[in-house]
Each structure stands twice: as structure tokens, then as C-alpha cells.
Amino acid sequence: MNDDIIYTEKVVSKRTEILFIVLTILFLLPLIWRIFAGSLDLLAGVFLFFFCFFLFCSLNYRALLIRLTSGSLKLSFGIFTWTIPLNNISECQLDDDLPVLMKYGGAGIHFFFIRKRYRASFNFLEHSRIVIRLKRKAGLLRDISFSTCQPDEVIRLIQAAISANNTA
Numbered sequence: 001m002n003d004d005i006i007y008t009e010k011v012v013s014k015r016t017e018i019l020f021i022v023l024t025i026l027f028l029l030p031l032i033w034r035i036f037a038g039s040l041d042l043l044a045g046v047f048l049f050f051f052c053f054f055l056f057c058s059l060n061y062r063a064l065l066i067r068l069t070s071g072s073l074k075l076s077f078g079i080f081t082w083t084i085p086l087n088n089i090s091e092c093q094l095d096d097d098l099p100v101l102m103k104y105g106g107a108g109i110h111f112f113f114i115r116k117r118y119r120a121s122f123n124f125l126e127h128s129r130i131v132i133r134l135k136r137k138a139g140l141l142r143d144i145s146f147s148t149c150q151p152d153e154v155i156r157l158i159q160a161a162i163s164a165n166n167t168a
Contacts, residue, residue: 007068007157011147013124016107020058027051061108064122064147068157070164073132075122075146077109082120084144086165088135092158095131095145111141119143130154 027050034044060078067074073084098114110121118140123129127147134142148154 004070005067006070006161007066007154009066009148009150009154011064011066011124011127011149012062013107013126015126016124017058017062019107020054020061024051024054024058027054057108064124066146066148066154068154068161070161073158075144077122080109082122082144084132084134084138086158086162088138089132089158089162090135091133092155092162093131094151094155095129114143117142119145122146130158132158 027047031044031047031051034040034047060080062078065074065076067076071086073086073089075082075084107124108122110123112119112121117133119131120141121129121144123145124147127149128151129145129147130151131143131145134144138144
């Protein structure tokens with residue numbers, strides 16, 4: 001697989017970052033209260049769990065990195081990375097025809113069914129999304145969608161890279 005970079009983008013969301021930080025603090029405060037009250041009980045454990053979960057989210061989902069090379073498309077969200085070989089992409093298009101719950105169902109990485117096709121979604125809520133349809137399943141996945149600030153440009157570059165890859 002070639003590593004010549006065609007396109008890179010770092011997608012961030014201040015709203016998502018603020019949301020995760022607020023939720024982290026919302027669970028930290030009652031955790032501190034329970035600890036100082038001397039009550040290390042189940043409720044303190046619940047507060048600790050959600051504090052750790054939202055702290056992880058606030059650190060891990062700060063930026064989505066998109067990297068397109070002549071051989072693959074790589075999506076990285078913190079410690080999670082997904083690489084799609086270009087020869088496994090059948091089509092690429094704007095992902096704008098989603099049910100409301102799926103469209104606004106949260107930021108980060110999600111897995112769900114859309115029209116009987118299992119999909120992974122790397123997304124922020126306020127950015128447009130692109131969906132990649134795979135020729136061959138990647139495990140259970142048949143589609144992968146991701147947020148970008150420049151959807152038309154990314155779609156054009158992916159389609160051009162696929163065409164160049166097919167002729168090579």
C-alpha cells in the first residue's frame with residue numbers, strides 16, 4: 001500500500017468537547033462529595049464509572065483525523081483507527097439521508113444498522129458526513145461513515161483515488 005498522502009484533515013468540535021467536559025465535571029463533583037462524606041458505596045461507584053467514561057470521551061474524541069493516500073483511507077479517533085483499502089470501496093457519497101435518531105444520536109464512534117446494512121460511524125454532530133460503501137464486508141461492517149468539514153472535496157478526492165487505483 002502506498003503512503004503518498006493525497007489529503008489530510010483534522011476535524012474538531014468545540015461543542016462536543018465542551019459537552020464531554022461538562023459531563024465529566026457533573027460526575028466528578030458528586031463523586032468527590034461521596035468520598036468526603038465517607039460513603040464509598042454503589043452510588044460512589046456509579047459516579048466513578050461515569051466520571052471515568054466521560055473523561056475518556058473528552059480526551060479520546062477531541063479530533064477526528066482523516067488521511068487519504070493512494071492506497072487507503074485512514075480514520076483515527078484518539079486510540080481508535082480504521083483503515084479502508086481503496087480497492088474495497090464500491091462507492092462514496094454524502095450521508096444526508098438518515099433517520100433523525102441516527103443523524104443526531106451522538107458524537108464519537110457508533111455502530112448501527114441503516115437500511116439493513118451494518119455501519120460504523122466516526123462523527124461529530126455539527127459536521128457533514130460521508131458514507132463509504134464497502135465491496136467486501138469488514139467483519140460485520142458494510143458501510144463506514146465519517147464527519148468532514150469539506151465533504152465535496154473529500155468525495156472528489158476519494159473517487160479520483162479509486163479511479164487511479166483501478167487503472168494502475
